[in-house]
Amino acid sequence: xxxxxxxxxxxxxxxxxxxxxxxxxxxxxxxxxxxxxxxxxxxxxxxxxxxxxxxxxxxxxxxxxxxxxxxxxxxxxxxxxxxxxxxxxxxxxxxx
Amino acid sequence: xxxxxxxxxxxxxxxxxxxxxxxxxxxxxxxxxxxxxxxxxxxxxxxxxxxxxxxxxxxxxxxxxxxxxxxxxxxxxxxxxxxxxxxxxxxxxxxxxxxxxxxxxxxxxxxxxxxxxxxxxxxxxxxxxxxxxxxxxxxxxxxxxxxxxxxxxxxxxxxxxxxxxxxxxxxxxxxxxxxxxxxxxxxxxxxxxxxxxxxxxxxxxxxxxxxxxxxxxxxxxxxxxxxxxxxxxxxxxxxxxxxxxxxxxxxxxxxxxxxxxxxxxxxxxxxxxxxxxxxxxxxxxxxxxxxxxxxxxxxxxxxxxxxxxxxxxxxxxxxxxxxxxxxxxxxxxxxxxxxxxxxxxxxxxxxxxxxxxxxxxxxxxxxxxxxxxxxx
Numbered sequence: 001x002x003x004x005x006x007x008x009x010x011x012x013x014x015x016x017x018x019x020x021x022x023x024x025x026x027x028x029x030x031x032x033x034x035x036x037x038x039x040x041x042x043x044x045x046x047x048x049x050x051x052x053x054x055x056x057x058x059x060x061x062x063x064x065x066x067x068x069x070x071x072x073x074x075x076x077x078x079x080x081x082x083x084x085x086x087x088x089x090x091x092x093x094x095x096x
Numbered sequence: 097x098x099x100x101x102x103x104x105x106x107x108x109x110x111x112x113x114x115x116x117x118x119x120x121x122x123x124x125x126x127x128x129x130x131x132x133x134x135x136x137x138x139x140x141x142x143x144x145x146x147x148x149x150x151x152x153x154x155x156x157x158x159x160x161x162x163x164x165x166x167x168x169x170x171x172x173x174x175x176x177x178x179x180x181x182x183x184x185x186x187x188x189x190x191x192x193x194x195x196x197x198x199x200x201x202x203x204x205x206x207x208x209x210x211x212x213x214x215x216x217x218x219x220x221x222x223x224x225x226x227x228x229x230x231x232x233x234x235x236x237x238x239x240x241x242x243x244x245x246x247x248x249x250x251x252x253x254x255x256x257x258x259x260x261x262x263x264x265x266x267x268x269x270x271x272x273x274x275x276x277x278x279x280x281x282x283x284x285x286x287x288x289x290x291x292x293x294x295x296x297x298x299x300x301x302x303x304x305x306x307x308x309x310x311x312x313x314x315x316x317x318x319x320x321x322x323x324x325x326x327x328x329x330x331x332x333x334x335x336x337x338x339x340x341x342x343x344x345x346x347x348x349x350x351x352x353x354x355x356x357x358x359x360x361x362x363x364x365x366x367x368x369x370x371x372x373x374x375x376x377x378x379x380x381x382x383x384x385x386x387x388x389x390x391x392x393x394x395x396x397x398x399x400x401x402x403x404x405x406x407x408x409x410x411x412x413x414x415x416x417x418x419x420x421x422x423x424x425x426x427x428x429x430x431x432x433x434x435x436x437x438x439x440x441x442x443x444x445x446x447x448x449x450x451x452x453x454x455x456x457x458x459x460x461x462x463x464x465x466x467x468x469x470x471x472x
Contacts, residue, residue, distance in 0.1 A: 007323075007326040008322055010307070015306075
């Protein structure tokens with residue numbers, strides 16, 4: 001091991017998109033937002049633990065970034081629309 | 097204005113924090129520490145101190161809050177004792193790794209069971225491997241002055257490690273002595289405001305980031321090595337701070353160690369805390385009886401004054417180490433350090449461990465005299 005001369009090596013990490021790699025391949029189930037049913041309540045955006053749901057403004061339908069979505073389906077759980085505005089699809093293993 | 101007060105060690109510690117202009121105090125009461133933070137809380141409440149007092153629910157939280165305040169750029173202070181110290185143990189290690197120069201007063205108290213509230217050094221010595229600098233005060237004036245010096249050393253850009261100032265429970269904490277309370281402008285000239293040179297976690301002034309995320313062994317080892325470098329750097333910083341302190345205030349408590357009655361000494365007695373001051377008095381008495389005894393106070397236990405101890409060992413024929421502590425199945429903790437230094441520096445002066453004063457048992461002059469006569 002190279003011995004550092006510095007007395008102040010600081011383990012500081014800054015936020016960066018996808019710092020842990022593209023985790024979308026972990027997904028077994030894919031949440032898909034139905035634009036016809038979506039009421040733009042932003043619950044899915046708020047609750048996504050991976051910050052993989054994006055919106056640029058309040059009047060937009062949220063977009064799921066499938067490069068990072070791990071398929072936990074919390075967005076589906078919190079969707080308040082009767083009958084759900086998010087559908088669940090089984091991943092086929094093919095690249096999307 | 098400079099003033100003389102007759103105050104306890106705990107009030108001296110509170111004055112040390114006040115004169116250091118601490119900005120955040122996070123603390124939980126525990127005997128015999130309680131009156132330190134009670135006094136500070138009173139001053140904050142009356143508006144005599146411009147500081148935020150956080151009354152936390154445990155010592156673990158006290159250190160967490162102090163560390164957080166320090167990371168956000170504030171000068172932070174806390175105080176504890178014994179079981180409280182051990183309850184915050186996890187955060188003690190974290191504060192050093194986070195390089196937050198928190199200063200903490202620790203009032204030595206024995207650990208239970210059996211329940212005991214009196215002085216013993218084992219509590220603080222249990223934290224020796226955490227990366228904290230340790231000052232051991234021998235009297236109330238030194239308590240006050242060491243807190244000011246501790247901030248100066250801890251916040252130095254070559255160090256940036258937290259520091260403890262320890263004082264013995266009741267022997268100092270609740271015993272009143274004359275103490276000089278320095279003029280604020282003199283303290284200010286010795287201790288400038290804290291200006292973190294390494295990082296500030298404050299969303300108002302910095303971009304968001306995480307400190308201390310997982311690191312793999314090869315990088316982790318480098319970070320830990322940098323703490324060792326900072327600890328080595330602190331040796332010169334402590335000496336410089338002690339020298340400048342003397343220039344400004346006109347007296348000294350020593351830097352890493354302090355020796356008394358050094359002339360033609362045959363035997364050195366090494367001790368820490370209030371015990372060291374008693375050893376000094378006994379050595380004067382014994383010199384009148386013709387026994388050439390040198391009194392050595394280890395003022396800073398981390399970083400350990402290796403070179404200084406080796407030099408002392410080279411100058412005497414025997415060493416007695418008085419330990420108000422014990423490492424079960426091993427030795428007195430201070431004595432075992434002295435023995436290790438002698439091996440490293442290839443000095444073969446015999447070292448005799450004398451364990452005394454456990455759980456606040458009085459260490460009387462005749463006990464020290466007997467220890468000397470046993471080996472002289």
